[in-house]
Amino acid sequence: xxxxxxxxxxxxxxxxxxxxxxxxxxxxxxxxxxxxxxxxxxxxxxxxxxxxxxxxxxxxxxxxxxxxxxxxxxxxxxxxxxxxxxxxxxxxxxxxxxxxxxxxxxxxxxxxxxxxxxxxxxxxxxxxxxxxxxxxxxxxxxxxxxxxxxxxxxxxxxxxxxxxxxxxxxxxxxxxxxxxxxxxxxxxxxxxxxxxxxxxxxxxxxxxxxxxxxxxxxxxxxxxxxxxxxxxxxxxxxxxxxxxxxxxxxxxxxxxxxxxxxxxxxxxxxxxxxxxxxxxxxxxxxxxxxxxxxxxxxxxxxxxxxxxx
Amino acid sequence: xxxxxxxxxxxxxxxxxxxxxxxxxxxxxxxxxxxxxxxxxxxxxxxxxxxxxxxxxxxxxxxxxxxxxxxxxxxxxxxxxxxxxxxxxxxxxxxxxxxxxxxxxxxxxxxxxxxxxxxxxxxxxxxxxxxxxxxxxxxxxxxxxxxxxxxxxxxxxxxxxxxxxxxxxxxxxxxxxxxxxxxxxxxxxxxxxxxxxxxxxxxxxxxxxxxxxxxxxxxxxxxxxxxxxxxxxxxxxxxxxxxxxxxxxxxxxxxxxxxxxxxxxxxxxxxxxxxxx
Numbered sequence: 001x002x003x004x005x006x007x008x009x010x011x012x013x014x015x016x017x018x019x020x021x022x023x024x025x026x027x028x029x030x031x032x033x034x035x036x037x038x039x040x041x042x043x044x045x046x047x048x049x050x051x052x053x054x055x056x057x058x059x060x061x062x063x064x065x066x067x068x069x070x071x072x073x074x075x076x077x078x079x080x081x082x083x084x085x086x087x088x089x090x091x092x093x094x095x096x097x098x099x100x101x102x103x104x105x106x107x108x109x110x111x112x113x114x115x116x117x118x119x120x121x122x123x124x125x126x127x128x129x130x131x132x133x134x135x136x137x138x139x140x141x142x143x144x145x146x147x148x149x150x151x152x153x154x155x156x157x158x159x160x161x162x163x164x165x166x167x168x169x170x171x172x173x174x175x176x177x178x179x180x181x182x183x184x185x186x187x188x189x190x191x192x193x194x195x196x197x198x199x200x201x202x203x204x205x206x207x208x209x210x211x212x213x214x215x216x217x218x219x220x221x222x223x224x225x226x227x228x229x230x231x232x233x234x235x236x237x238x239x240x241x242x243x244x245x246x247x248x249x250x251x252x253x254x255x256x257x258x259x260x261x262x263x264x265x266x267x268x269x270x271x272x273x274x275x276x277x278x279x280x281x282x283x284x285x286x287x288x289x290x291x292x293x294x295x296x297x298x299x300x301x302x303x304x305x306x307x308x309x
Numbered sequence: 310x311x312x313x314x315x316x317x318x319x320x321x322x323x324x325x326x327x328x329x330x331x332x333x334x335x336x337x338x339x340x341x342x343x344x345x346x347x348x349x350x351x352x353x354x355x356x357x358x359x360x361x362x363x364x365x366x367x368x369x370x371x372x373x374x375x376x377x378x379x380x381x382x383x384x385x386x387x388x389x390x391x392x393x394x395x396x397x398x399x400x401x402x403x404x405x406x407x408x409x410x411x412x413x414x415x416x417x418x419x420x421x422x423x424x425x426x427x428x429x430x431x432x433x434x435x436x437x438x439x440x441x442x443x444x445x446x447x448x449x450x451x452x453x454x455x456x457x458x459x460x461x462x463x464x465x466x467x468x469x470x471x472x473x474x475x476x477x478x479x480x481x482x483x484x485x486x487x488x489x490x491x492x493x494x495x496x497x498x499x500x501x502x503x504x505x506x507x508x509x510x511x512x513x514x515x516x517x518x519x520x521x522x523x524x525x526x527x528x529x530x531x532x533x534x535x536x537x538x539x540x541x542x543x544x545x546x547x548x549x550x551x552x553x554x555x556x557x558x559x560x561x562x563x564x565x566x567x568x569x570x571x572x573x574x575x576x577x578x579x580x581x582x583x584x585x586x
Contacts, residue, residue: 228549
């Protein structure tokens with residue numbers, strides 16, 4: 001599913017003293033099959049943007065009560081926003097938002113806090129039951145739930161009747177993700193999927209996302225604060241700042257703009273920091289900012305100068 | 310005098326032991342980092358320090374006062390402040406000033422004194438401008454700084470941070486860590502920093518690694534990170550920069566172990582120029 005957004009604007013608490021414009025003319029295209037990263041500060045509009053993708057925040061023209069306002073004399077009407085996710089037009093009142101939400105799975109921050117059912121089985125099945133266009137038989141449900149739980153790397157038969165609250169933190173997060181992918185969404189959106197985990201837990205979640213990306217969901221979009229994570233994993237990255245998109249680039253090109261990123265108050269990955277420190281000492285290393293490539297480039301450079309046998 | 314002393318402490322939540330025969334001494338004014346993967350007993354350790362939990366075996370002294378004695382608890386809790394992980398769960402009032410005053414009011418300070426304590430605490434965390442702001446409208450990092458201020462208003466000698474930066478973005482994390490470092494260096498407060506961000510542990514005087522309720526490694530942070538094979542057996546990863554050092558060494562570039570990117574760059578530059586001469 002190709003995602004196209006053009007000229008998105010959104011204001012929280014409009015016409016009140018607390019009004020803040022969270023999105024300003026945001027245009028962004030995310031292709032099918034991407035592993036797309038979104039970075040930016042708290043309050044930069046990244047969460048507001050991703051909530052548009054499955055209609056949690058609606059474009060005004062898609063709401064029932066929306067009436068087109070006649071432009072006043074001499075007024076040039078503002079260009080209409082565009083938001084398409086695959087075949088769904090999110091600016092249209094006639095769009096079936098339930099079908100859209102089954103196709104665009106959304107995993108919020110700390111998804112383990114949203115577990116609620118008495119058993120793992122029921123918790124994972126909840127979304128499936130609610131999004132299915134027709135009632136599912138018990139066997140069909142069980143089959144789908146088993147597949148989802150096993151995909152996230154948990155033993156289904158062992159944990160299906162356990163309370164989700166008996167599981168460890170990492171396992172809970174996996175169950176929560178299973179509850180989203182069980183509807184087989186084509187696009188999976190995650191808001192800081194690795195936040196709050198220890199380093200190994202983080203690595204496991206990123207490995208899981210790659211597995212989901214290869215098998216079930218064609219497109220994975222994730223919001224992150226961890227630049228190293230972004231540099232190692234993404235095909236492309238969008239940088240949000242003050243409600244606008246500043247860059248949309250593959251990590252290998254994005255982190256060449258280190259100065260601008262730092263001036264936006266963002267971090268740069270460790271690999272980029274090392275490259276900059278080396279460059280100040282007159283050593284230019286070109287790499288795609290993954291750890292592996294940095295090490296390879298430094299060693300290659302050393303070999304060239306004959307310092308490594 | 311030692312700030313915290315654990316003598317052969319064990320504790321269980323009913324099942325297996327969360328803390329197992331643990332002994333630990335933290336000197337006054339020391340900055341100690343406690344590392345460990347999820348479930349290694351780090352948070353239990355924090356809760357034992359001010360009597361939120363009582364040990365099953367062994368005893369704990371805080372400035373030579375036993376935590377096990379009920380009449381000591383009030384003094385101990387004044388002296389040991391804990392900041393927890395979730396910034397949203399720790400605010401008790403809607404306005405910053407009231408929130409900071411809460412603890413001070415509860416230990417029965419005079420009104421003027423509370424005012425002075427609020428001024429002091431706000432200044433210490435750099436939040437003077439937010440005195441009358443609503444807690445709910447602050448960022449995560451700001452909320453954590455208010456939580457720290459609330460603890461500081463009690464003028465505690467020991468500050469325990471139980472993964473207090475885990476839910477913050479990088480800027481918020483830096484803000485909180487800078488404040489904590491300053492409180493330790495300038496005001497001489499003892500700090501116990503519980504974290505799984507290896508980079509944060511580098512600021513400490515001493516690091517302690519926990520696994521299954523026991524202390525398995527101790528030393529200065531750079532000592533600990535040099536023993537990376539051991540760390541991995543305790544389910545802890547080396548900081549990324551440590552992995553890079555290691556990979557370069559294995560590739561035949563003789564760089565020394567360091568955890569600072571400037572130093573690493575210097576090492577690499579030296580290695581590269583050596584052969585040129």
